[in-house]
Amino acid sequence: MKQHLLFDLDDTLIHCNRFFNEARTEFLNAMLSFFKGTPIERKLIDDTQQHIDLSGIEQHGLGKHRFPESLAATYRLMCEKYGKTPVKHEEDELTAIGYGVYTKPIELYPHAHETLEKLRSEGHELYLYTGGDHEIQTAKVLNAGLHEFFPEKRRFISEHKNRSVLAKIMQERGLEHPHTWMVGNSARNDIRPALEEGIHAIHLPDKGGWSFDQADLNVPVVGRFYTLDTIKGVPEVIREHVTEAKR
Numbered sequence: 001m002k003q004h005l006l007f008d009l010d011d012t013l014i015h016c017n018r019f020f021n022e023a024r025t026e027f028l029n030a031m032l033s034f035f036k037g038t039p040i041e042r043k044l045i046d047d048t049q050q051h052i053d054l055s056g057i058e059q060h061g062l063g064k065h066r067f068p069e070s071l072a073a074t075y076r077l078m079c080e081k082y083g084k085t086p087v088k089h090e091e092d093e094l095t096a097i098g099y100g101v102y103t104k105p106i107e108l109y110p111h112a113h114e115t116l117e118k119l120r121s122e123g124h125e126l127y128l129y130t131g132g133d134h135e136i137q138t139a140k141v142l143n144a145g146l147h148e149f150f151p152e153k154r155r156f157i158s159e160h161k162n163r164s165v166l167a168k169i170m171q172e173r174g175l176e177h178p179h180t181w182m183v184g185n186s187a188r189n190d191i192r193p194a195l196e197e198g199i200h201a202i203h204l205p206d207k208g209g210w211s212f213d214q215a216d217l218n219v220p221v222v223g224r225f226y227t228l229d230t231i232k233g234v235p236e237v238i239r240e241h242v243t244e245a246k247r
Contacts, residue, residue: 002123002124003125003179003181003238004179004180004181005124005126005127005181005234005238006128006129006156006169006180007116007128007129007184008130008131008183008184009128009137009140009141009146010130011109012183012184013108013112013116013144013231014106014108015107015108017206019101020067020101023067023098023100023101024046027071027097027098030097031078031094032045034087035078035082035084038084039082045078049070049074052073052074052077053066053070056069061158061160062131062133062161063132063133063159064132064135068097069095070098071094071095072094072095072098075090075091076091106140106144109231110230111230113145115232117149122239126149126150127150128146128154129161130157131189132157132159133157133159134157138157161189163196166182166194166197167197170197177198177199177222177223180200181199181200181238182199182202183204183231183234185203185205187205187217190203191225192217195219198223199223200224201226202225202227203217203227204227204228204229204230205227
């Protein structure tokens with residue numbers, strides 16, 4: 001029995017959050033250097049940047065400019081707070097750190113490729129449902145060699161990921177709830193919308209991941225819901241489900 005599996009991309013199939021964490025560390029170090037001689041604290045800078053960044057997601061989604069602009073906005077806010085005259089080359093340096101996350105080499109998670117290959121060979125239909133800038137996410141797919149599993153017609157890229165977007169995808173593609181799965185690391189963007197929509201879900205938590213991805217999953221479960229430590233376990237879950245459904 002063919003199943004339809006929608007896979008998230010970032011931190012489900014390829015590494016992503018670690019590059020943002022590295023950029024934030026670089027940003028914090030630069031800020032402390034720029035504000036040397038002031039009583040500014042690392043935690044204040046970090047908390048301020050994260051607040052601005054997360055607020056930007058709520059308003060504007062997962063576009064590519066949000067993170068770099070949050071670094072520049074934090075710099076301007078700290079300049080105002082500590083009476084420092086903004087310096088253009090300093091702000092430009094911080095913005096460049098932000099955009100640098102999009103130039104990192106693509107690295108697949110362990111077992112990602114073999115998992116997709118196994119699911120495809122067993123006759124299941126694979127889709128990519130990812131959040132972010134269309135050009136950047138498409139480049140990631142191509143550079144990672146994932147286009148062989150996710151041709152353009154089965155790739156869905158949105159700056160917002162929620163139940164309404166998921167429901168629209170399912171309606172447009174004629175996907176039936178009893179045979180559709182969402183596989184992803186984000187409780188907020190992947191798993192909760194899937195549970196709310198009444199499809200099956202497989203959660204692959206990213207340990208030490210992005211705080212925005214956390215969300216309450218205490219919602220009614222209509223289909224199957226699994227939490228796995230590794231993507232390697234996905235084919236077995238699907239196989240067991242199909243076997244039980246045939247009984």
